[in-house]
Amino acid sequence: MAGSDIALPTVSIITVTRNLIDEGRVDAIRAALEAAQDQGDAIVEHVIWDGASTDGTVELLKELIAEIEARPSFVPIRFQSLPDKSLYDAMNRGVEISQGEYVVFLNSDDLLVSPDCLQKAREEIGSGRPDFCFGRTIFVEKDGSKRLSRERKVHSILQRIPFCHNSMLIRRDVFDRFGGHDLDLRIVADYDLVLRMLFAGCEYQMLSVPIAVFHPGGVSADQMKTALEMTKSWRKNYAPFFGGRxxxxxxxxNWFRIGQLPLGFCVNLLRQSRNRPQLRNAALHSLKVTLRRRLQPWRTWDYFAD
Incomplete structure (x- = not known):
């Protein structure tokens, strides 16, 4: 528990929307709004960025916000509706109008785990103020069943994002310093941002409290499209360690398919990251995974089949 003399960080919840009525997500956005309101004074605001919806979503959101603001007490809502280029552009724009010290992204059809999860996250962050931090996620499957994600560490980041984007809190000034999400990527820009922060030596913290309730699906469920974007991010971030190859x-x-990275890349990254322990741990982890899998020829991996 953070001491009473420590000013806890403020948090902006960022939700982006577009044509929710056409997509049949009215009940979902109502629930997302209430999830933010349930946080009470654990946050500073709820930012809603709408991408110039044309199906009545703007009017719906204004009505819902007016209902919330008529309550005796409520979490402040900052609402804007303007055209944007993509989902990640909308997220970037939402951050631009936010005022919290940290930002967390809450999709319009996702929820926060509990009314006190952000309060607990703030207490864990305390005075440390890491560049980013992350908690676990509750995944809701197609049959309605729920499962808590395994506890993951950042050292597995070189091959997969080890935590859910919606369960990550990023310091606003750090997000701005990295230019937010790379708009050349439409599926894995969240993963790419974490990679860029890690390679730049950003400090992170693993939280004990779960943050988000997430419904898998959407564009990221297309393994081939996801893999193609992953390779773009890998080439951008890993090329300096390819040793001229x-x-x-x-x-x-194929790296994506088998979950292995070239040994030469892992070794080069390990050698060149001696003064960056987080990156060195990631390189060592990938080296061990690759060696172990290559020594198990009787086993096969195919992440395209997942």
């Missing part, structure tokens, strides 16, 4: 797209797609 050029890898084809097919070669890099």
């Amino acid at each position: 050029t890898y084809s797209e097919d070669e890099m797609l």
